[in-house]
Amino acid sequence: MEIRVQAEPFDYGAECNAFAARAPGAGAVVSFCGIVRDASGQLARMEIEHYPGMTERALTKIAAEAGERWDLADVLILHRHGPLAPGETIMMVATAARHRAEAFAAAEFLMDYLKSRAPFWKKEITATGEAWVEAAERDESALKRW
Amino acid sequence: MEIRVQAEPFDYGAECNAFAARAPGAGAVVSFCGIVRDASGQLARMEIEHYPGMTERALTKIAAEAGERWDLADVLILHRHGPLAPGETIMMVATAARHRAEAFAAAEFLMDYLKSRAPFWKKEITATGEAWVEAAERDESALKRW
Amino acid sequence: MTLTILYFAWLRERIGEPRETVQTGAGTVAELVEELRAKDDRYALAFSDLAAVRVALDQELSDFNAPLAGVREVAFFPPMTGG
Amino acid sequence: MTLTILYFAWLRERIGEPRETVQTGAGTVAELVEELRAKDDRYALAFSDLAAVRVALDQELSDFNAPLAGVREVAFFPPMTGG
Numbered sequence: 001m002e003i004r005v006q007a008e009p010f011d012y013g014a015e016c017n018a019f020a021a022r023a024p025g026a027g028a029v030v031s032f033c034g035i036v037r038d039a040s041g042q043l044a045r046m047e048i049e050h051y052p053g054m055t056e057r058a059l060t061k062i063a064a065e066a067g068e069r070w071d072l073a074d075v076l077i078l079h080r081h082g083p084l085a086p087g088e089t090i091m092m093v094a095t096a097a098r099h100r101a102e103a104f105a106a107a108e109f110l111m112d113y114l115k116s117r118a119p120f121w122k123k124e125i126t127a128t129g130e131a132w133v134e135a136a137e138r139d140e141s142a143l144k145r146w
Numbered sequence: 147m148e149i150r151v152q153a154e155p156f157d158y159g160a161e162c163n164a165f166a167a168r169a170p171g172a173g174a175v176v177s178f179c180g181i182v183r184d185a186s187g188q189l190a191r192m193e194i195e196h197y198p199g200m201t202e203r204a205l206t207k208i209a210a211e212a213g214e215r216w217d218l219a220d221v222l223i224l225h226r227h228g229p230l231a232p233g234e235t236i237m238m239v240a241t242a243a244r245h246r247a248e249a250f251a252a253a254e255f256l257m258d259y260l261k262s263r264a265p266f267w268k269k270e271i272t273a274t275g276e277a278w279v280e281a282a283e284r285d286e287s288a289l290k291r292w
Numbered sequence: 293m294t295l296t297i298l299y300f301a302w303l304r305e306r307i308g309e310p311r312e313t314v315q316t317g318a319g320t321v322a323e324l325v326e327e328l329r330a331k332d333d334r335y336a337l338a339f340s341d342l343a344a345v346r347v348a349l350d351q352e353l354s355d356f357n358a359p360l361a362g363v364r365e366v367a368f369f370p371p372m373t374g375g
Numbered sequence: 376m377t378l379t380i381l382y383f384a385w386l387r388e389r390i391g392e393p394r395e396t397v398q399t400g401a402g403t404v405a406e407l408v409e410e411l412r413a414k415d416d417r418y419a420l421a422f423s424d425l426a427a428v429r430v431a432l433d434q435e436l437s438d439f440n441a442p443l444a445g446v447r448e449v450a451f452f453p454p455m456t457g458g
Contacts, residue, residue, distance in 0.1 A: 011159075011163070012159075012162060012163055012166060013157075013158075013159030013160050013161070013162045013163035013164075013166075014159050015159070016158060016159045016162045016177065016179075017157070017158055017159030018159075020158060020159075020179060020181060020235070021233075023181075025183065025184075025185075026181065026183070027180060027181050027182075027183035028178070028179075028180060028181075029178065029179045029181065030176070030177070030178050030253075031162065031176070031177050031178075032174065032175065032176050032177075032246065032249070032250070033162075033166060033174075033175045034173060034174060034246070034458050035166060035169075035172065035173050035174075035175065036173075037171065037172070037173035037244070038171075039171075048457075049383055049384055049387075050457075051381070051383055051431070051434070051450060051452070053434055054431055054434035054435075054450065057434050057435075058434075058436075079457060087167075089166070090458070091457070091458060098183070100178065100180070100254075100257055100375070101284075101288070103178075104178070104250065104253070104254050104257075107176075107250070108246075108250050111246055111250075111458055114457050114458050115455070115456070115457055115458040116454070116455055117436065117455065118455060118457045118458075119383065119431070119450075119452060119455055119457075120455055120456060120457030120458075121383060121384035121452065121453060121455065121456055121457075122456045122457075123384070132384055132385050132453065132456075133456045134454075134456070135453070135454035135455065135456050138247075140454075142247070180375050194374075195300055195301055195304075196374075197298070197300055197348070197351070197367060197369070199351055200348055200351035200352075200367065203351050203352075204351075204353075225374060236375070237374070237375060246458070257375055260374050260375050261372070261373070261374055261375040262371070262372055263353065263372065264372060264374045264375075265300065265348070265367075265369060265372055265374075266372055266373060266374030266375075267300060267301035267369065267370060267372065267373055267374075268373045268374075269301070278301055278302050278370065278373075279373045280371075280373070281370070281371035281372065281373050286371075
């Protein structure tokens with residue numbers, strides 16, 4: 001299991017390859033990445049605030065919970081904080097398992113919990129102002145299925 | 147939409163990066179890769195046979211069906227044929243969407259249909275013999291949820 | 293009617309050929325299979341358990357009851373194992 | 376009891392400080408919030424709608440009814456928006 005919280009950019013593809021390479025017994029690897037989306041065409045940047053200490057603790061707990069629910073060969077969670085430009089990669093998760101159903105379920109579980117239970121907050125900065133991203137009701141609802 | 151069927155190895159991470167980069171409006175990218183697994187410790191190689199013509203037609207149909215069911219920014223299916231060594235990447239799918247739930251659902255759908263409806267057959271070759279991989283009952287059952 | 297028949301995976305191995313061209317008056321896939329079975333033991337073996345055989349007509353999955361009228365390419369193969 | 380209080384996102388902005396140390400006799404998170412509200416309008420504004428505020432005690436998510444006995448670090452923040 002690997003948990004990383006960092007301000008620096010990361011190379012999504014290189015992380016995917018490194019993750020897949022170190023899980024040779026696992027036939028199935030699922031990865032997810034979140035990208036800064038500029039829905040309005042006005043976004044100058046996104047800023048991600050987090051709670052150092054609690055962040056790592058929350059992510060470790062979520063990853064461990066996934067490891068208890070599914071038979072996983074490996075789990076990776078990587079999340080950036082600080083300023084990000086449109087198109088930049090915000091975060092990724094990856095899961096490796098013997099069978100694809102487990103790898104998919106675990107990756108979705110990680111994302112659902114990470115969205116609403118890990119202490120990150122996003123702010124969008126445009127030319128005309130800035131606004132904190134509001135939590136979506138569907139993200140809270142998504143937890144109910146697990 | 148991109149469909150590729152090839153004997154040549156491909157770089158999973160590079161494909162993930164290229165896919166993510168060309169879907170800038172999509173905040174969520176999900177990718178899956180299947181790796182040759184050596185469960186017995188005896189596997190010399192895997193050989194994948196396919197039905198040229200029908201393969202591309204079946205994969206295009208599956209990808210188009212996913213595009214009708216979910217609001218996707220892009221879809222990639224890449225599958226190798228011919229001989230593969232343990233640890234090599236057999237295939238990948240990637241989906242890009244505005245929201246993660248759509249990207250995840252579409253990727254699972256692609257995998258479920260690809261497993262049982264695209265004309266690929268795997269043979270495992272060990273030092274002592276060779277055997278065609280049998281279709282798993284769970285793979286056929288997996289189609290029922292869609 | 294002239295048909296191209298393709299065989300894949302263990303069907304190909306049991307029959308010993310990846311493809312052949314046949315002249316047939318078979319009206320359905322099932323009738324074609326009966327003709328093939330009668331030709332040779334290799335075919336009888338390959339088609340001994342039809343539950344383990346899938347068929348595609350002109351590169352679209354089909355079934356044993358399907359009519360062959362207008363069809364040019366028939367393929368027989370085991371359940372698919374891609375991914 | 377000495378507590379470190381942390382504020383994040385728009386709670387931090389409304390209160391104007393990322394952290395502070397307070398002396399308090401509050402028995403629960405809710406009592407601590409009442410004390411803070413009484414201190415200054417900035418706090419009253421930040422805590423005007425508790426449905427929009429989450430609390431962590433020693434870096435574990437908790438709730439407003441939780442007791443503060445033994446707690447060293449309290450954090451207030453809006454619903455999380457990671458991922």
